[in-house]
Amino acid sequence: MSWLERTIGAVLRAGVIASSLALAVGLLLQFMHAPGAQLLLHAGILTLLATPVARVVVSIVGYIHERDWTFSTLTAIVLLELLASAVAALVFKKHL
Amino acid sequence: MPVVTPALAAIIFVAGAVSGGFGALLGIGGGVLLVPFLNLGLHLPFTVAAAISLTTVIATSSSVSAARAGKQLINMRLGMLLEVATAAGSLFGGVTAQMIAQSTVQKVFGVVTALVAIIMLTRLQRRNVILDPDVDPGALGGRYHEEESGCTVTYQVKRLPLALAASFVAGNMSSLLGIGGGFIKVPVLNAWCGIPVRAAAATSAFMIGVTATAGAVIYYGNGQLVPALAASAVLGVQLGSWGGMRFGQRASAMWLKLLMAVVLFVVSAVMFTRGIQ
Numbered sequence: 001m002s003w004l005e006r007t008i009g010a011v012l013r014a015g016v017i018a019s020s021l022a023l024a025v026g027l028l029l030q031f032m033h034a035p036g037a038q039l040l041l042h043a044g045i046l047t048l049l050a051t052p053v054a055r056v057v058v059s060i061v062g063y064i065h066e067r068d069w070t071f072s073t074l075t076a077i078v079l080l081e082l083l084a085s086a087v088a089a090l091v092f093k094k095h096l
Numbered sequence: 097m098p099v100v101t102p103a104l105a106a107i108i109f110v111a112g113a114v115s116g117g118f119g120a121l122l123g124i125g126g127g128v129l130l131v132p133f134l135n136l137g138l139h140l141p142f143t144v145a146a147a148i149s150l151t152t153v154i155a156t157s158s159s160v161s162a163a164r165a166g167k168q169l170i171n172m173r174l175g176m177l178l179e180v181a182t183a184a185g186s187l188f189g190g191v192t193a194q195m196i197a198q199s200t201v202q203k204v205f206g207v208v209t210a211l212v213a214i215i216m217l218t219r220l221q222r223r224n225v226i227l228d229p230d231v232d233p234g235a236l237g238g239r240y241h242e243e244e245s246g247c248t249v250t251y252q253v254k255r256l257p258l259a260l261a262a263s264f265v266a267g268n269m270s271s272l273l274g275i276g277g278g279f280i281k282v283p284v285l286n287a288w289c290g291i292p293v294r295a296a297a298a299t300s301a302f303m304i305g306v307t308a309t310a311g312a313v314i315y316y317g318n319g320q321l322v323p324a325l326a327a328s329a330v331l332g333v334q335l336g337s338w339g340g341m342r343f344g345q346r347a348s349a350m351w352l353k354l355l356m357a358v359v360l361f362v363v364s365a366v367m368f369t370r371g372i373q
Contacts, residue, residue: 005172009165012158012305019155020334023327030324031102041323048151048330049312051158052305059176075176078306081183085190085310089317092194 004062008055015051019044053082098140098322105328107138112152112332113339119156120340122216122356125276125304126333127153128209132363135202136370142198144322146274147315150308151326152333153276157305159334161298168240169298171291174253177236178263178299182277182307185267190314193272199371205273206368212279213360216353219283238295254290263303271311276304 022044029037056079063072098104111133115126127149134145164170193201233239237252253259262284266277278300285296315321 002166005166008172009162012162012165016155016159016162016334020331023323023330027105027324027327027331030100031105038323041327045151045316045321045323045326048154048158049309049316052154052309055158056179056306059172071173071176074180078176078179078183081180081187082306082310082313085183085187085313086317088187088191089314092191092314093317093319 002062003065004059007058007062011054011058012051015047015054019047019051022047053079056082098138098144098325100322100324104138105324108134108148108325108328109332111137112329113336116152116156116333116336117340117343118336118352118356119333120337121343121352124212124216124279124356125153125156126336127273127275128212128279128360129363130329130333131205131274132209132367136366140325141320142201143193143315143318143320144325146193146272147312147321148326148329149274150271150312150315151321152329153270153274153308154305154312155330155334156337157276157301157303157308160337161302161305164298164302168238169295170302171236171238171295171299172302174236174238174259174291175299175303178259178281179303179306181260181263182267182270182281182303183310185264185269186271186307186310187267187314189268189271190311192268193311194314194318199373201272202367202371204269206364206366206371208269208273208275209360209364209367213357213364215279215283216357216360219353238291240295242294249292249295251290251292251295255288259285259289267307267310270304270307271314274311276300277307278304 022040026037026040026044029040056075059075060072063075111130115129118129119126130149131145134140134148135142161170231250231252233250234252239248239250242249262281266280269280270277281300282296285291286293
């Protein structure tokens with residue numbers, strides 16, 4: 001298994017475990033009306049959303065390391081598209 | 097926005113488990129079942145339903161791909177190339193979802209689910225292509241070891257522009273309808289681009305995390321993603337897909353597909369009728 005595949009597997013696994021834990025505990029706290037529930041739930045959602053982004057960032061690093069300029073560029077474009085959707089979200093929020 | 101009660105969270109957890117279980121059994125995402133349940137069954141706005149479903153798509157993609165990373169079934173290079181098209185499609189679909197009426201999206205959903213059902217029926221007896229192991233996989237092709245047959249499968253990627261176009265459409269439908277979009281990519285990659293169905297499905301499952309994130313971010317930024325409900329659905333789907341994969345070894349795939357096609361035609365009809373009312 002290559003460094004890239006190993007790292008991608010580890011990033012995805014860590015992201016799923018961390019977000020599921022935060023979401024589960026956040027949900028329990030919410031129904032116990034305990035403080036910090038919303039914070040944990042949002043942290044869980046953001047971790048979930050950040051996991052594929054982190055996977056793309058790791059891929060860029062991996063391809064640069066392999067001096068594979070075609071795939072470094074392609075994965076960088078995917079990262080830019082993800083950033084563009086975050087920008088689109090902010091633009092729309094202003095108009096609503 | 098819906099009021100989050102423990103009962104609502106529990107219902108969504110169970111719905112997530114059921115759709116995740118079916119999704120794992122049938123190799124399709126559970127979103128195509130979860131979205132209509134949330135929208136028509138629980139009367140959540142379509143955008144709220146789609147946002148919840150997209151978070152479950154991300155969780156499924158991440159956990160399935162984490163388990164498969166390094167087993168060569170996922171064609172990472174092909175996946176990352178096609179992601180350029182799915183992420184663009186998803187961005188476009190997410191923006192579109194903010195601008196068009198719920199009834200229009202429901203009509204699109206009705207048509208798309210009917211198409212999924214038809215695709216499922218035409219692929220009841222899918223055949224495995226016999227591939228020459230000595231072929232050069234080329235820059236984008238792949239090679240993996242198939243456990244059942246014990247042989248090494250090698251394939252080349254053909255008709256790349258078609259694969260990119262299908263990926264763009266899949267990304268578009270993904271963020272607009274809150275589904276994974278694998279049912280659009282996998283048949284195209286398998287039937288016309290020379291990719292074995294298992295590799296196509298694994299690569300698609302790998303890609304939909306990025307696709308769904310591009311869409312989910314837009315819903316989240318607009319306050320349409322209710323964290324507590326998304327949490328219930330994500331946890332339910334994780335449990336369901338784990339169970340589905342266990343049970344999947346014993347169930348007859350053909351009967352499941354037939355049952356699923358019938359369910360999808362019903363979902364399609366109900367969603368479409370709601371859209372034109």
